[in-house]
Amino acid sequence: MSKISLRFHPHELLFHFEAGTSRGVLTKKKSYFVELSDGVRCGIGEAGPLYGLSPEYSEDCAAAFEKALRPFQGLSLPTDIKEWIAEIPFEQPSFRFALETAYHDLAAPFTNKFAQGEKSLPINGLIWMGSADFMREQIEQKLAQGFSCLKLKIGAIDFETELSLLKSIRSRFSAEQLILRVDANGAFSPAEAPYKLEKLAAYDLHSIEQPIKAGQVEEMRKLIALQILPIALDEELIGMQDKSIASFIDPDYIILKPSFLGGIQATRDWINWATEKGKDWWITSALESNIGLQAIAQLTGDYDVKIPQGLGTGQLYTNNFASGLSIEKGNILFDPTFPRESPFQPLSL
DSSP states (O other), rough: OBBBBBEEEEEEEEEEEEEEEEEEEEEEEEEEEEEEEEESOEEEEEOOOTTTTOOOSSSHHHHHHHHHHGTTTOOOOSSSTTHTTTTTTOOEEEHHHHHHHHHHHOOOOOOOOTTTTTEEBBBBBEEOBHHHHHHHHHHHHHHHTTTTTEEEESSSSOOOHHHHHHHEEETTTTTOOOOOEOOOOBBTTTTHHHHHHHHTTTOOOSSSSSSSTTTTTHHHHHHHHHHSSSSSEEEGGGOOOOOHHHHHHHHHHEEEEEEHHSSSSHHHHHHHHHHHHHHHEEOOOSSSOOHHHHHHHHHHTSSOSSSSSOGGGSSSTOOOOOOOOEEEEEEEETTTSOOOOOOSSSSOO
């Protein structure tokens, strides 16, 4: 059996605009890539740890990334990637994700209808924080592009201004015509959250993501139990190995970011949990390049999703990699014949 060689490469992605969240403004982010090659074929995976969220984040993760994956250099490809993933600490979920997706790209590609270019997936249009005018501009762009679901990031500008934006949308489109989600990224305090959720609920929202900061388990459980507005856990799931905690919180939805959870199998484990508990879910990217996004979208294609997913981040960057992904009328599609651009030039084949 051929021995595996690994190569590593960092790449700094540059945003088209200042992307505002309640945690700050993003203008760039760094991703780290691994190429697995058996001398004939190659597979590429991406780790894109985010500041303030990913436990393995540092200003430069290149050395830590290589240290985590270097032990697999020269080994034979395993029959089950779980053998390798288990060797990477749980506290390095994006590194796990990179290795697992590179393995799938090399040895076990997705074969679902999305991956074969025969089916599209519904996605939400993401509205970043900023001035009221900037947010209105994004809203109009997404509506013109045919999105039937918008997700607004809230919590950084004046709350009344955010409410006025939602009010203006709802004055034009009913909940049947347009799904509205909001993402607070933990911006509300437990004390103010019920009041703010009451205000938001007036606009027939589908859900709110992470209204209070992760780790406040009792407070989150109480807030969800009030049933003011459906609540989705997002950052709460980062580092959560014990799913009984999620059962205790009892959310309305869970949001799955594979590079925060530890990869493909870790995401499948959460989907299995949600199915057992009768919970709905959706998968989103964590601002990966098109390389990581393609893997996440193909994973999503394994499931018969009905609600919009969070897979529309491929157009964020000025220097993203070319891929077969495209967006049409609020749906993401994949062309398997499109030659994917690689951060490794030339490829080591």
